[in-house]
Amino acid sequence: MLGVAADTPDGSARRILPGESVGEQSVLDETTNLSAITALEEADLLVIEADLVWDLIDRSNGLARNLLRLLSFRIRAANALLRRRQKLGEFYRQLSMNDGLTGLYNRSWLNDMLPKMVAGAQRAGTPLSLVMIDLDHFKKFNDTHGHLAGDAALCAAAGVVSAALRPSDFAVRYGGEELMVILPDTSEKLATMVAERLCQRLRQTVIFDDMRLPLPHVTGSFGVAWLESGLDGLGLIARADSALYRAKEAGRNRVSL
Numbered sequence: 001m002l003g004v005a006a007d008t009p010d011g012s013a014r015r016i017l018p019g020e021s022v023g024e025q026s027v028l029d030e031t032t033n034l035s036a037i038t039a040l041e042e043a044d045l046l047v048i049e050a051d052l053v054w055d056l057i058d059r060s061n062g063l064a065r066n067l068l069r070l071l072s073f074r075i076r077a078a079n080a081l082l083r084r085r086q087k088l089g090e091f092y093r094q095l096s097m098n099d100g101l102t103g104l105y106n107r108s109w110l111n112d113m114l115p116k117m118v119a120g121a122q123r124a125g126t127p128l129s130l131v132m133i134d135l136d137h138f139k140k141f142n143d144t145h146g147h148l149a150g151d152a153a154l155c156a157a158a159g160v161v162s163a164a165l166r167p168s169d170f171a172v173r174y175g176g177e178e179l180m181v182i183l184p185d186t187s188e189k190l191a192t193m194v195a196e197r198l199c200q201r202l203r204q205t206v207i208f209d210d211m212r213l214p215l216p217h218v219t220g221s222f223g224v225a226w227l228e229s230g231l232d233g234l235g236l237i238a239r240a241d242s243a244l245y246r247a248k249e250a251g252r253n254r255v256s257l
Contacts, residue, residue: 102158129191138177219253
């Protein structure tokens with residue numbers, strides 16, 4: 001039967017079982033860690049002053065062992081709670097870093113991670129490449145087939161990109177119908193080969209699984225950039241964006257440097 005509830009400093013209430021000690025932590029810390037103890041039903045409460053507790057500990061090994069067991073339980077319980085909170089916090093942090101529609105990383109992740117990858121590549125003297133992707137005539141696609149089909153096309157394009165990358169590469173939804181691929185330890189030549197492969201696979205992708213419906217195809221324009229001395233993350237994106245613009249000017253559905 002639960003007899004009393006103790007209000008902890010963080011404002012929460014902890015129910016106390018009969019026979020359980022409530023104030024042992026405050027004795028050791030020499031601070032008050034309970035703001036109040038409230039009776040939930042008629043109960044007997046034994047109050048022992050701190051000086052008497054220490055005196056009893058000095059006289060009785062059994063009391064000291066019991067106190068140690070209680071403290072050990074409290075520590076384990078607190079650690080378990082902290083681990084659960086950390087896992088939950090990491091779960092929500094991961095959710096905030098992914099695009100809800102495509103599952104790719106989002107701009108928040110990019111803003112956080114790209115500067116770190118650029119700095120790491122510059123320190124190590126290793127190559128880093130970036131590919132910007134824009135789905136061609138996507139507004140027309142949405143107007144013709146509807147926004148649900150547009151969402152399906154975006155997810156299909158994201159799937160093509162994700163499936164074609166190495167575990168060490170990163171795919172990002174940059175915004176709207178624009179995607180981005182970050183290729184660590186990848187030279188200009190290899191990045192161009194990756195972009196060409198993605199371009200080819202994208203044009204072959206089926207958007208609707210239902211064969212009774214028309215099968216619109218989407219294509220993409222690709223801009224490739226690579227890290228050079230003195231360039232930061234924003235500069236790298238700007239170069240890839242300029243290359244993407246050249247791909248569009250040249251007729252779309254192609255790769256440009």
